[in-house]
Amino acid sequence: MPDLILHHARIYTQWPDHPWAEAIAIQKGRVIAVGDNDAILPLARPHTRRLHGQSRLALPAFTDAHIHLFNLARRRGQVALYDAASLEDLLARVRDHARHLLPDAWVLGYGWNESAWPERRFPTRHDLDAVTGGRPAVLWRTDLHAAVANSEALRRAGITPATHDPPSGVIDRDERGQPTGVLRELAINLVRRVIPPMTEAQAATNLRAVARDLHALGVVAAHDQRMKDNAEEGPGALRLYQRLAARGDLPLRVSCNLEAAHLDDLIELGIQSGFGNEWVRFGHVKLFADGSLGARTAWMLEPYENDPGNTGMFLTPPEEMAAIIQKAHRHGIAISIHAIGDRANRTVLDIFAETIAGGSDAPPLIPHRIEHVQTIQPQDQPRLARLGLTASMQPIHCTDDIPNTDRLWGARGRNTYPFRNLWDARTLLAFGSDAPVASPNPWWGIHAAVTRQRRDGTPSDGWYPNQRLTVQEAVWAYTLGPAAAIGQAHQQGRLAPGYLADLILLDRDIFTIPPHDLPHTRVLLTLLGGEPVHELITDH
Missing domain, CATH: 2.30.40.10 (Urease, subunit C, domain 1)
Known part of the structure; x- marks a missing residue:
């Protein structure tokens, strides 16, 4: 009863x-x-x-189909800089945060976005040195594809003028060859690896706090994403979720991704995508095709506006991407691949087409997926549905990125976040937030998908308004879409016996x-x- x-x-x-x-x-x-x-x-x-x-x-209730849940928990207590209105504002916030830390504690923060500042430039190590009191400091840009470290953090990471750029990473340098403190893509890992890790007990406490915030927004489930070349994060997250679930103390349903470095281990153990229960399951293996718009590293078919030599960059060489995707597909493991630029999306679609055509004796039980699908040429848009791929998209990025998209991609904005075209092509849409890159508030996401406007009502007619969805369609993409994306549409996403x-x-x-x-x-x-x-x- x-x-x-x-x-x-x-x-x-x-x-x-x-x-x-x-x-x-x-x-x-x-x-x-x-x-x-x-x-x-x-x-x-x-x-x-x-x-x-x-x-x-x-x-x-809603599922956030793209959230860095474990990363968000680890960032609890760091200084959030989403609302910093200028470089001066950012530095004031960092100074105030650092004042309350122990003398040798790391000053950590995230969320800054220079595109709307009067200065329109990245912070540098010299800026941070003036407000961090000799403590090591690193602040991630809102997209997590760039960060700025101060001089003490660079020293602890061993970054000097003689340090070479790591593969798929860039250490910005001034005209004298000195590191500016700005680190792009995998160069960030040089500093990240020397930051002291968080204990499991503290991670659990932080996760419960994050979950309370999500519950208040109507979110009860998460597809937990991974960062590039951060192989230790996934197992740590999965271990924490399992231990909490065993005690009946896991506050969210979690589909946990693992970084591609673990693919061979998964195959050897016979673990396939979807393994788990209604609380914790292994979802996908995460790959990265390219970088981000804001860091100017999204891989494009044509150069960035007013930057004729820059078409972005791939983060995983295409041959390596293809080998990993094909191996995973043969062993029942679904791929979740980050692709922002139109060249990245086309390359990924070509690889999936070849992989699926090649067949498998044990194909994945859940769909492969492309994360973001930020800009994609019209001829490529119907291919996701034909290949049975999930488009895992974040509507809030659509409107947050309007200034940068117009400035860096110009008229190519018409191919950016084409929600309506993908929906009409019967693509499986799964919406999320990408928190902590953006706010996890799904009501802001639904508003963005339905209006193509920022929350201040601009642009007045909507940004490429032909790509709007209805409220019902957006709700589907936060409920049944994510459920189908992890093979759970038989028990999640609707209210039925x-x-x-x-x-x-x-x-x-x-x-x-x-x-x-x-x-x-x-x-x-x-x-x-x-x-x-x-x-x-x-x-x-």
Whole structure:
């Protein structure tokens, strides 16, 4: 009999047999019935908790299909710089943060974006030296594809004028050949490797705090992504999630990716994509085709605007990409590959086409996927659906990146985040945030997908508005899309009998309000496995 009944709500089930309901009954973490109030309320027993929905809209809870969850937990307590309005503002925030640290503690931060600053330049080591009091410091740019380190951090990492650029990385230098402190792509790892690691206990504490924030936004599941050449992060994350799940203490459902360095180990152990349970599973092996727009390292078919010698760069040589993808496909392991530029996306699609055509005795049980698909030529857009690939996209990047896209890619912006074209081609869309690169707020993401506008209402007519989605389509891409992307559409992403009881109740009807109000949506109730993990309503 039901443990909980939510009644007198407007429940959008995404279940074709019963798309709308008034009440839902939950037992042992799963939905056992949906229907009208008269049909569901009589199922209650003395122990059943009854929650009055106050005629508010309920939806399946959201999945963030691209979030650096473990990385986000590790960054808890670092200085967030998303809102720094100038270089001077950034330095003031860093100075204030450093003042409260121990003398030898690392000053760590993330989220800065110079594109909207009056100076429009990256910080340098000299800038940071003036505000960090001799402590080592490194601040990641918002896209995590560039960072700036101060002189002490460079010293500890052994970076000198004689240090060569690592493969797929760049150490920026001034006119005298001295490192400026700016590190791009894999050069960041030279400093990252000397930062003291976080203990598992602290990581668990931080993860719970991150989960509380996500629950308040309506997010109960995550596809945890990896960073390039950070092979130790994935196993550490997977170990933590398993240990918490074994104690019944994991606060989110997690599909955990592993870096490509572990492919041979996975094959030898016979582990295939999808291995796990409803709480923790191994998802994909992560690869990187190229860099990012903001770091000017996305791999393009034509040069960047006003930079005729720069078409970006690949981070994994195409031959190596092909060998890894083909090996994984033969052994039941799905690939998740970062591709930003149009050349990167075309190259990746060519490799997947050749791989899939080559066949496999044990193909992956879940789809391969391309992460970001930021800019892709019109002739390449239908290929994702034809190849059965997931387009894992982040709508908030679409609008956050408008200034940089217009400045660095010009008219090629029309091929950037083509949500409508991909949806109409029947591509499997799975939406996420890329946090901590951007805010994990899915309501900001839905607003971006539906309006193609920034939250200040610009541009007034939307940015390439022909690529807008409807609210219903965007909700699908935060619920059933991510479920299908990890082979879980049979039990996640809709509210139907037998499905996991992951549900949210909202303070407004997102299907009828003006689109400019979407970012202000508040979640009143979040259920994870039928248990309230965020609650602003009372029993009635």
